[in-house]
Amino acid sequence: MSARKAKAKQETLPQGSAETAPAVAAGGRPKTEKLVLFTGFSCNSHCHFCIDLNKRDVPDKTTQQIVREMVEAKAKGVTYLEMIGGESTIRGDFLPIVRTAKKLGFKDIVVVTNGRMLAYPDFAKATLEAGVTDLVFSIHGHDAKLHDAVTAAPGSFEQLLQAIANVRALGFKRVFGNCTVVKPNMRSMPDIGRLFLKLAIHHVEFIFVDPNYGGAYSNFTGLVPRISEAAPFMRQTLDVGRAAGVRHWTVRYVPLCHFTDYLDQISEIREVAIFRTRHWAPDFKNDDVGASRGAHGRLKTERCRGCALWEPCEGIWKEYLKRYDDSELNPVPGPVEVPDWRRIPEHPELARKAGHPDSPHEARHGGAPPRQEP
Numbered sequence: 081m082s083a084r085k086a087k088a089k090q091e092t093l094p095q096g097s098a099e100t101a102p103a104v105a106a107g108g109r110p111k112t113e114k115l116v117l118f119t120g121f122s123c124n125s126h127c128h129f130c131i132d133l134n135k136r137d138v139p140d141k142t143t144q145q146i147v148r149e150m151v152e153a154k155a156k157g158v159t160y161l162e163m164i165g166g167e168s169t170i171r172g173d174f175l176p177i178v179r180t181a182k183k184l185g186f187k188d189i190v191v192v193t194n195g196r197m198l199a200y201p202d203f204a205k206a207t208l209e210a211g212v213t214d215l216v217f218s219i220h221g222h223d224a225k226l227h228d229a230v231t232a233a234p235g236s237f238e239q240l241l242q243a244i245a246n247v248r249a250l251g252f253k254r255v256f257g258n259c260t261v262v263k264p265n266m267r268s269m270p271d272i273g274r275l276f277l278k279l280a281i282h283h284v285e286f287i288f289v290d291p292n293y294g295g296a297y298s299n300f301t302g303l304v305p306r307i308s309e310a311a312p313f314m315r316q317t318l319d320v321g322r323a324a325g326v327r328h329w330t331v332r333y334v335p336l337c338h339f340t341d342y343l344d345q346i347s348e349i350r351e352v353a354i355f356r357t358r359h360w361a362p363d364f365k366n367d368d369v370g371a372s373r374g375a376h377g378r379l380k381t382e383r384c385r386g387c388a389l390w391e392p393c394e395g396i397w398k399e400y401l402k403r404y405d406d407s408e409l410n411p412v413p414g415p416v417e418v419p420d421w422r423r424i425p426e427h428p429e430l431a432r433k434a435g436h437p438d439s440p441h442e443a444r445h446g447g448a449p450p451r452q453e454p
């Protein structure tokens with residue numbers, strides 16, 4: 081088959097998505113309603129791969145807009161509020177917004193952050209007092225040289241470590257992490273995993289870079305590795321965690337054929353099982369994230385026909401297939417059993433109070449584990 085014909089066949093296979101199904105989790109419990117609230121695209125770092133890199137001039141949401149959206153989300157049954165940017169902590173109204181979220185009664189108020197503002201002890205204290213329940217720190221290198229190179233922000237690694245030390249010193253336990261896998265840091269993934277262990281961060285997402293938009297779209301060659309090059313380092317990293325007894329590190333945005341021995345550590349499988357997720361950004365609103373990622377952002381191709389992992393797999397980024405090809409997708413012969421990650425015991429310090437959807441009791445019956453998406 082010619083390369084052109086093969087490319088044409090990649091485009092149109094229908095995608096399965098658990099989020100197109102009714103919003104009911106395993107065991108008949110309703111899925112947790114989750115809103116990822118993008119407060120704006122302004123940021124104090126300049127990560128080369130950032131999906132929002134070309135959106136910095138889009139105006140940030142106003143305070144009124146954010147409050148309005150939080151009220152609307154609450155009325156729609158959202159209990160899990162995740163605030164991301166850009167970088168939400170640099171907003172002048174960050175603390176009042178968090179206080180408002182707390183007043184509105186969101187059970188989870190999650191902030192995904194580069195941590196730089198939280199390096200200031202007073203601000204870290206005020207953030208926790210305002211009502212943030214979970215902090216997700218983005219760490220893209222195991223040392224200052226690598227992290228600061230990826231963030232293009234000198235000093236950002238030291239600030240990140242200081243931020244984690246600050247919130248730990250205040251007794252805050254719900255500390256999570258994420259790391260975007262790009263060409264410059266992929267070989268260092270196992271070392272980055274060791275850093276997460278040193279920081280006692282037991283929930284981490286290792287995210288295969290999204291080249292559909294932003295910095296990785298513009299600099300695809302410099303940033304986006306072949307999945308067959310990156311996956312071995314990602315698997316080694318999960319092994320670093322496993323060797324230390326950590327089973328809640330996950331990988332995101334990967335074709336499952338490269339992770340057949342790690343099917344209980346795939347972010348999307350966990351996500352679609354427990355969340356119905358909305359993304360509300362300054363320039364778009366998406367009320368069914370899982371379905372649209374499958375329908376538009378990622379693809380399976382003709383090569384995937386007959387793969388036993390067709391249903392849970394979301395394939396690989398559309399732009400990846402355009403710039404590379406689908407030759408690394410390897411259909412998996414069946415039958416395959418996807419292990420139940422809910423049976424993996426939770427780290428005791430992350431346990432929720434009884435009655436919370438994340439409490440050990442609830443989790444055993446299909447409740448939501450801590451969330452890590454950036």
Ligand code: SF4
Nearest residue numbers: 335337384387393411
């Ligand atoms: S062959 Fe296709 S469907 Fe199967 S795991 Fe790989 S990407 Fe997914």
